[in-house]
Each structure stands twice: as C-alpha cells, then as structure tokens.
Amino acid sequence: MHISIRKVFMNLKIGLLVLGIGVTLLCAQLFHVSQYSERLGALKNQHLLIDKIINTNLNDPKMASILINGALSEIELSVKLSGQEALLDSFVTSNEEQASLLRSLKISSEAFRDNVLIWSESLTISQNSTHTLMMNARSAYLADIDRMMDYQIHIISESIATAKMTAILVFFAGLFIFLFYRQRLNTIYRDLHKACSIDTDGIPKVVSTQEVDFILKRLLRKSSQHSQNPSLIHNLSGLNNVKGLISSFNAKKAGKGGNNVFLALFEIDNYTSLVKTLSDEDMENLFKKIAGILSMYEQPQDVTAHIDEDRFIFLMSRSSKQLAIQEAEQIVASVGESSFNTAQASINITLSGGFLLKPPAKSLDEAIKEAIELIEKAKETGGNRVAQRRERFASTR
Known part of the structure; x- marks a missing residue:
C-alpha cells in the first residue's frame, strides 16, 4: 500500500501544531508556578517585616517612626501581592477559598498595623499594655499568613505535578512525531532518489509513495508510447x-x-x-x-x-x-x-x-x-x- 506524500505533510503539520499547543500550555503552567512563587515570597516577606517591627527600639522616636512606617508600607504592599491574580487561577484554585483567606489576611494585617501605630506613638507609661495588644494582633496576623502560605504551597505542588505530566506528554509526543515522521520522510527521500537516479540495470523501481509512483509510471508510459x-x-x-x-x-x-x-x-x-x-x-x-x-x-x-x-x-x-x-x-x-x-x-x-x-x-x-x-x-x-x-x-x- 503506497503512502501519500500530501497526507504525510498534512499530518506532520497537525502533529507539529499539537506539539506547539502542548509546549505553549507547558510554558503557561511554568509561568503560573512562578506567579504562585511570587505570592509565597510576599507572604514570607511579611514574616520578616513583622519581626523587624516588633524588634524596633523606641528610644529614638524619629528613627523608630521612619523604620516602622516604612515596614508598615511594605506590609501593605506585600498583602496586595499575596492576593494578586495569577494566569490560571480559575482552572487550578478554589476562588472562594482563596478569597476567604485573603479577606482574613487583610483584616488581621490592618489590625496589626493599627496596633503597631498605637504602640509606637504611646507614652512610655502605656507601652506595656499597647505592646501586649500589638502582640495579640501579631499572633492572629501570623496565623492568617501561615494558612495562606499552606494554601499557596498546596496549589504550587498541584501546579508542578500538572506541569510534570504535561512535560512528559509533550516529550513522548515529540519523540513519537520525530521517530514516525523521520521514517516517513526517509521513505519520501528514498523514492525521490530512485525517481532521479539513472536506470542502469533495467530492474523495475519499487517505491512506497503514491506521487512518486505516479511520476515513474507516467515516465514509463511516455517512453513506451514512443515505440x-x-x-x-x-x-x-x-x-x-x-x-x-x-x-x-x-x-x-x-x-x-x-x-x-x-x-x-x-x-x-x-x-x-x-x-x-x-x-x-x-x-x-x-x-x-x-x-x-x-x-x-x-x-x-x-x-x-x-x-x-x-x-x-x-x-x-x-x-x-x-x-x-x-x-x-x-x-x-x-x-x-x-x-x-x-x-x-x-x-x-x-x-x-x-x-x-x-x-x-x-x-x-x-x-x-x-x-x-x-x-x-x-x-x-x-x-x-x-x-x-x-x-x-x-x-x-
């Protein structure tokens, strides 16, 4: 049974298109994982900023105010980055769960920031009581950060597993396309070589492709018609x-x-x-x-x-x-x-x-x-x- 060169190239184009779609999907998944990693980094940064604030020395009020206000601004930005939408959120995560965790994080972060300002601006006499309130708000804030981090680690793990599966499928699809069409293209090349070669022994040329078979038969027919x-x-x-x-x-x-x-x-x-x-x-x-x-x-x-x-x-x-x-x-x-x-x-x-x-x-x-x-x-x-x-x-x- 002869193969069709036209069908070989048409199927090759379809195969390459499917492979391209797979590679595009894999790139999107890897980009998605990097966005989740940025969220995780923003949550970790909030941990560092909290430690920086509670360890600030209030003996120098001006310097303390500068350090605390700067850290509070960074915390506000990090909270926003923690809830930034990713490319494939609607396909991978639960929107309701993420929204609930983000709301809780925003509330606890605002409560912590308010208590930090009260503590940093309070008189020396009342600093102990305001410090206690701040530490209580810190505990609630850290608990929300930890829950959000656990959630991000979970969806990162799922995304990496999906990316691995996609990579394996793309690899085997690419390997199959390479091996299968390498054989097909070699067959086409051999047939073209036979069609272009000079007949020295008179042995009929056996080809595997319809189009080259057609050309050889047509040439053979024209030569026989002349006689x-x-x-x-x-x-x-x-x-x-x-x-x-x-x-x-x-x-x-x-x-x-x-x-x-x-x-x-x-x-x-x-x-x-x-x-x-x-x-x-x-x-x-x-x-x-x-x-x-x-x-x-x-x-x-x-x-x-x-x-x-x-x-x-x-x-x-x-x-x-x-x-x-x-x-x-x-x-x-x-x-x-x-x-x-x-x-x-x-x-x-x-x-x-x-x-x-x-x-x-x-x-x-x-x-x-x-x-x-x-x-x-x-x-x-x-x-x-x-x-x-x-x-x-x-x-x-």
Missing part, C-alpha cells in the same frame, strides 16, 4: 484507441500469470454540456489529465484505452477483486478531487464507472457492453461512483 504504432494511439488522450486496446490486450494475455482480469469502464458525467462549453483544446487537456490519472494506477500487465469520445477502459490484472475495485474507486475519487484548468476557469468533473470480472470465455466486446449497463446504474444514483455486478445491485465510492 508504439501511432495508428494504435488515441490522438487526444495519448492512450490506446480501440485497435490499440485489442492489440495490447492480446499481447499481454500471456503474462497475466494466476491473476484475474478485471474490466473498469469509466464515462465522463455530463459530457454533452462539457463539449458545448469547452473548446477543443480544453477538451484535449481534460482527456490527457484523465489519462494521466489512469496511468498512475497502471501496472505492467494492465491496459488502458480511450474509446468512443467520453469512455476510458482500464483492464487490470490483479490478484483479488477487492484490490481491483479499490483501485477503480480511487480513480473516480482522484478525478473528482482534481481541478481541470480551462481557458475560462478551473472546473471539476466526475466519472461514473462500471466494474466487472472478465471471464476468459467472455469476449472483450461483451464485457464492455455489460460495463456500459453498469455505468447507467451508477448514473441513476447520481454518478461519481463505481457500480459492480453482484447478486443485487450495489454502488460504492
């Missing part, structure tokens, strides 16, 4: 005409081996309206592009031909019916997905197909007539599909 009798070639598409079909089929019958011969007949949908709207040059280009798509699937023992005006025959030698019908469906899908350039605009066309096994006892003309009947059934269901002979009619894409 064919022009009277056996359809002058518009470059495929076999009716005489060329019979001649090539008879010449290749002996090489079929144990494979069955399947006949796929394709007819252009809405051909009459196309002929009316397109020029002769546009129709010729259209025929050649359909011929190129058929050549993509042609193997050495196969025969392709352009008969009538709008019908193409693909006689394929395959080991199983499933493989043959799958290729016929892929041809219809490839034509439907392709754009055909004309003098007026780019257009899309579709094919209807009839598919059957050609028994050795049945002539080629009889098989073609039966395939035409199948095409009519395919068109009855909307066209752009392949109809095949079964116990009852069925159509597939």
Whole structure:
C-alpha cells in the first residue's frame, strides 16, 4: 500500500501544531508556578517585616517612626501581592477559598498595623499594655499568613505535578512525531532518489509513495508510447484507441500469470454540456489529465484505452477483486478531487464507472457492453461512483 506524500505533510503539520499547543500550555503552567512563587515570597516577606517591627527600639522616636512606617508600607504592599491574580487561577484554585483567606489576611494585617501605630506613638507609661495588644494582633496576623502560605504551597505542588505530566506528554509526543515522521520522510527521500537516479540495470523501481509512483509510471508510459504504432494511439488522450486496446490486450494475455482480469469502464458525467462549453483544446487537456490519472494506477500487465469520445477502459490484472475495485474507486475519487484548468476557469468533473470480472470465455466486446449497463446504474444514483455486478445491485465510492 503506497503512502501519500500530501497526507504525510498534512499530518506532520497537525502533529507539529499539537506539539506547539502542548509546549505553549507547558510554558503557561511554568509561568503560573512562578506567579504562585511570587505570592509565597510576599507572604514570607511579611514574616520578616513583622519581626523587624516588633524588634524596633523606641528610644529614638524619629528613627523608630521612619523604620516602622516604612515596614508598615511594605506590609501593605506585600498583602496586595499575596492576593494578586495569577494566569490560571480559575482552572487550578478554589476562588472562594482563596478569597476567604485573603479577606482574613487583610483584616488581621490592618489590625496589626493599627496596633503597631498605637504602640509606637504611646507614652512610655502605656507601652506595656499597647505592646501586649500589638502582640495579640501579631499572633492572629501570623496565623492568617501561615494558612495562606499552606494554601499557596498546596496549589504550587498541584501546579508542578500538572506541569510534570504535561512535560512528559509533550516529550513522548515529540519523540513519537520525530521517530514516525523521520521514517516517513526517509521513505519520501528514498523514492525521490530512485525517481532521479539513472536506470542502469533495467530492474523495475519499487517505491512506497503514491506521487512518486505516479511520476515513474507516467515516465514509463511516455517512453513506451514512443515505440508504439501511432495508428494504435488515441490522438487526444495519448492512450490506446480501440485497435490499440485489442492489440495490447492480446499481447499481454500471456503474462497475466494466476491473476484475474478485471474490466473498469469509466464515462465522463455530463459530457454533452462539457463539449458545448469547452473548446477543443480544453477538451484535449481534460482527456490527457484523465489519462494521466489512469496511468498512475497502471501496472505492467494492465491496459488502458480511450474509446468512443467520453469512455476510458482500464483492464487490470490483479490478484483479488477487492484490490481491483479499490483501485477503480480511487480513480473516480482522484478525478473528482482534481481541478481541470480551462481557458475560462478551473472546473471539476466526475466519472461514473462500471466494474466487472472478465471471464476468459467472455469476449472483450461483451464485457464492455455489460460495463456500459453498469455505468447507467451508477448514473441513476447520481454518478461519481463505481457500480459492480453482484447478486443485487450495489454502488460504492
């Protein structure tokens, strides 16, 4: 089974996008952890400022006032930093719990600051009583700080655990993408190398990608057409005409081996309206592009031909019916997905197909007539599909 270069690069882009999203999420989580660490640092700083205040010597009132007021301002700022919103708060933390702890912290810090000012401005006689009130407020304030620190440490631990899990997933996703697409890209490179190399031994080149396989088959077909009798070639598409079909089929019958011969007949949908709207040059280009798509699937023992005006025959030698019908469906899908350039605009066309096994006892003309009947059934269901002979009619894409 050939791989598609287009799908490889499309899936690679999707893989890199997913990897980029994972790295972005990991960076956001690490930034989030750093914001929590800043909160924790602000809480720890409040501990230091409290110790600084209660150890201030009041014997020098002016210096004490400067030190205490400066420390109180820093405490007020640190309390604000302790409750500063982080990037992913709504996804990680409980807003109600954090808000409750922050309110309690603000109340106790304000009570402590008020008592500090009373203590620092009190007379020497009343300093003992005001100091006691300040220390009581300090105890309540420290308890709120400790509860807030415990909460911050908890959510930091959770955030780090989430970041670790994300990092592991990103690492293994990146490793998988690297190993998987390294193999795919090596395969593409090998196929391109085979397509560009000079054939010195005549051994058929086996490739793994659809696009390179198509190029090699097309080149092989062009080289073989140069040696064919022009009277056996359809002058518009470059495929076999009716005489060329019979001649090539008879010449290749002996090489079929144990494979069955399947006949796929394709007819252009809405051909009459196309002929009316397109020029002769546009129709010729259209025929050649359909011929190129058929050549993509042609193997050495196969025969392709352009008969009538709008019908193409693909006689394929395959080991199983499933493989043959799958290729016929892929041809219809490839034509439907392709754009055909004309003098007026780019257009899309579709094919209807009839598919059957050609028994050795049945002539080629009889098989073609039966395939035409199948095409009519395919068109009855909307066209752009392949109809095949079964116990009852069925159509597939």
